[in-house]
Amino acid sequence: MKNLGKLLEKLVPIFLIVVAGIVFVSVWRLPDTATADLVGPKLYPGALALLLALLSGLLLAGVAPAHSGDSSITLPGMLRRFLPLILFSALYVLALPTLGFLISTTAMLLSCFYLLGERRLWLNLLIGAGFALAAYLLFAKVLGIQLTAFPG
Amino acid sequence: METLALLANGFSQALTAPNLLAALIGCVLGTVVGVLPGIGPSTTVALLIPVSFAMNPATSLIMMMGVYCGAMYGGAITSILVNVPGEASSVMTAVDGYPLARQGRGGVAMVVCQVGSFIGGTLSIVGLMAVAMPLAEFALRFGPAENFSIMFFALILASTLISESMLRGIAALIIGLIIASIGTDLQTGIGRLTMGVQELLDGIDNIVVIIGVFGVGEVLWYVVSTYGRPAGAMERMGAGRWIPNRREWRESWWPIFRGSLVGFLTGLLAAGAALGSFLAYSLEKRLSKNPALFGKGALEGITSCESANNASTGGALIPLLTLGIPHSGTTAVLLTVLMMFGLKPGPQMMIDQAPLMWTVIASLYIANVILVVLNLPAVGVFIKILDIPLKFLMPIILVFAAVGAFSINSSLADVILVLIFGIIGFVMRWAGFTPVAMVLGVVLGDRLEQTLRQALMISSNSVLIFVTKPISLFFLVLTAALVALDIYTRKRGRAADDSDK
Numbered sequence: 001m002k003n004l005g006k007l008l009e010k011l012v013p014i015f016l017i018v019v020a021g022i023v024f025v026s027v028w029r030l031p032d033t034a035t036a037d038l039v040g041p042k043l044y045p046g047a048l049a050l051l052l053a054l055l056s057g058l059l060l061a062g063v064a065p066a067h068s069g070d071s072s073i074t075l076p077g078m079l080r081r082f083l084p085l086i087l088f089s090a091l092y093v094l095a096l097p098t099l100g101f102l103i104s105t106t107a108m109l110l111s112c113f114y115l116l117g118e119r120r121l122w123l124n125l126l127i128g129a130g131f132a133l134a135a136y137l138l139f140a141k142v143l144g145i146q147l148t149a150f151p152g
Numbered sequence: 153m154e155t156l157a158l159l160a161n162g163f164s165q166a167l168t169a170p171n172l173l174a175a176l177i178g179c180v181l182g183t184v185v186g187v188l189p190g191i192g193p194s195t196t197v198a199l200l201i202p203v204s205f206a207m208n209p210a211t212s213l214i215m216m217m218g219v220y221c222g223a224m225y226g227g228a229i230t231s232i233l234v235n236v237p238g239e240a241s242s243v244m245t246a247v248d249g250y251p252l253a254r255q256g257r258g259g260v261a262m263v264v265c266q267v268g269s270f271i272g273g274t275l276s277i278v279g280l281m282a283v284a285m286p287l288a289e290f291a292l293r294f295g296p297a298e299n300f301s302i303m304f305f306a307l308i309l310a311s312t313l314i315s316e317s318m319l320r321g322i323a324a325l326i327i328g329l330i331i332a333s334i335g336t337d338l339q340t341g342i343g344r345l346t347m348g349v350q351e352l353l354d355g356i357d358n359i360v361v362i363i364g365v366f367g368v369g370e371v372l373w374y375v376v377s378t379y380g381r382p383a384g385a386m387e388r389m390g391a392g393r394w395i396p397n398r399r400e401w402r403e404s405w406w407p408i409f410r411g412s413l414v415g416f417l418t419g420l421l422a423a424g425a426a427l428g429s430f431l432a433y434s435l436e437k438r439l440s441k442n443p444a445l446f447g448k449g450a451l452e453g454i455t456s457c458e459s460a461n462n463a464s465t466g467g468a469l470i471p472l473l474t475l476g477i478p479h480s481g482t483t484a485v486l487l488t489v490l491m492m493f494g495l496k497p498g499p500q501m502m503i504d505q506a507p508l509m510w511t512v513i514a515s516l517y518i519a520n521v522i523l524v525v526l527n528l529p530a531v532g533v534f535i536k537i538l539d540i541p542l543k544f545l546m547p548i549i550l551v552f553a554a555v556g557a558f559s560i561n562s563s564l565a566d567v568i569l570v571l572i573f574g575i576i577g578f579v580m581r582w583a584g585f586t587p588v589a590m591v592l593g594v595v596l597g598d599r600l601e602q603t604l605r606q607a608l609m610i611s612s613n614s615v616l617i618f619v620t621k622p623i624s625l626f627f628l629v630l631t632a633a634l635v636a637l638d639i640y641t642r643k644r645g646r647a648a649d650d651s652d653k
Binding site: 026052146 | 184317318320322326329337340344371372376377380381543544550551552555559562564567571575578581583601613615
């Protein structure tokens with residue numbers, strides 16, 4: 001995992017240089033407009049992009065002290081916790097308009113509790129469904145946020 | 153003496169049953185709004201406008217002031233307990249508040265924050281009463297150039313102080329400033345960096361970034377970093393004690409008073425509560441005997457932030473009431489309410505409508521008392537959240553974050569963005585960048601750009617305006633000096649470490 005940490009130290013500045021390049025090109029393609037100020041819509045984000053590229057270059061060159069990394073972040077942890085959680089979250093967002101808040105939230109919580117090691121399904125269902133209902137009542141009924149309880 | 157007589161009359165009006173009830177309702181609503189990310193005090197005050205038609209001006213204003221003050225109290229609760237700041241002004245509270253909760257000192261953190269909020273809020277009202285007009289005239293000297301310089305100073309100072317590496321801190325800040333420039337340019341109406349996505353034309357709400365980086369980011373960090381621990385382990389943060397001991401009070405008093413002063417003065421300016429909390433935090437870290445503790449659970453950090461953001465309410469009311477100039481979304485809505493009742497904010501209003509104004513000022517004192525009386529005992533209840541096993545609490549925080557994001561604009565796009573920023577926050581933290589610096593850039597980035605462009609328009613595009621205006625020059629020189637000092641201190645620290653090895 002130390003190697004992954006060192007790889008990240010190189011990859012992130014490279015990624016930031018690419019992002020800076022995209023930002024710079026994107027704003028420079030904006031149409032010219034008549035504005036009263038020197039900056040206009042392009043110069044400020046363009047300058048920030050150049051500055052980001054410069055700082056990222058310095059980081060890549062090793063000007064900043066090396067980051068010691070965090071040994072608690074492991075590859076198995078990324079594969080067996082991070083990726084599934086991102087997947088569950090993405091599915092939750094997709095399911096919300098279709099299945100409604102109560103069903104999708106209960107399913108999301110049930111999956112996450114199981115992922116984090118709680119194997120008692122009855123407990124997961126009880127807590128998941130209970131929280132989903134309480135959250136729905138608070139947010140939708142008391143605070144008036146537009147949440148659909150059930151599909152349709 | 154006249155002031156005291158007016159204040160006494162104000163209290164006699166504010167302490168009537170309908171006005172007390174309005175203050176109580178406003179305070180409770182405000183606290184709830186401050187706790188929940190996504191719903192801000194400006195939205196809540198705006199939603200109360202139709203209700204206020206049925207009330208007299210004093211009662212209506214008292215309720216709205218209760219919401220305004222309450223939101224500042226409420227923001228600390230979720231910042232400390234679950235690392236999800238309810239408001240931009242509570243971001244720095246989360247930086248040290250949540251680590252304190254992880255150490256089983258969440259209750260202590262909440263108590264000192266509530267007391268700090270009370271003192272900050274009360275002192276700012278005293279300031280409002282005593283020096284409103286002279287301070288309002290002083291605030292007028294802060295034009296766009298001065299506002300730009302002070303925000304630039306706050307951003308550079310905060311992002312370098314909270315980062316282990318200055319280079320990474322400033323890089324994270326710049327990422328935040330770029331994110332803040334996504335959306336429609338105000339001056340020209342051109343969409344920038346939207347990549348053809350319609351939903352990005354309105355820009356990215358800073359609450360979305362805050363919820364994503366703090367809430368979702370922390371959940372992701374927890375689930376990955378705890379992989380491999382025995383299944384079924386009921387790990388929890390633990391409520392612990394919630395009454396601070398003498399040493400903790402001793403650590404907190406001076407930060408409370410310094411934070412109150414910083415917050416009151418910055419409340420006069422455009423960036424208000426968020427700027428005040430960033431500056432107060434940075435100041436405390438500079439003055440602390442244990443600066444290394446900041447970011448890992450420093451009580452001084454959170455008490456200064458919370459007293460600053462509450463003190464900013466009094467400061468923000470000064471330009472509103474004396475000059476009719478709102479500096480935030482909430483004060484802009486309050487201005488609308490004042491004008492709706494036929495009142496014209498300005499120097500004359502304090503004289504022509506003296507009974508009404510002093511009733512509102514008295515109600516601010518009452519609101520602060522109500523809030524501390526309501527929230528202090530509630531700490532014992534709130535901290536029970538910390539006894540919930542983390543394997544249940546973390547997914548609940550994820551759902552809470554999603555609903556909070558959805559509540560901003562009832563848009564799933566915000567929920568997706570929260571998830572994206574959670575991933576960004578996780579990766580930044582893993583790579584040694586400080587996500588907080590990015591959040592600071594997002595919160596103040598838009599105002600920074602607008603003040604820069606306004607200053608250049610005023611000066612006919614001469615950049616010399618930033619150095620010819622004395623206040624602006626002062627803050628730019630101060631920024632350079634503090635950065636130089638920071639570089640020197642870090643180099644000396646590294647040289648000392650190398651010689652030890």
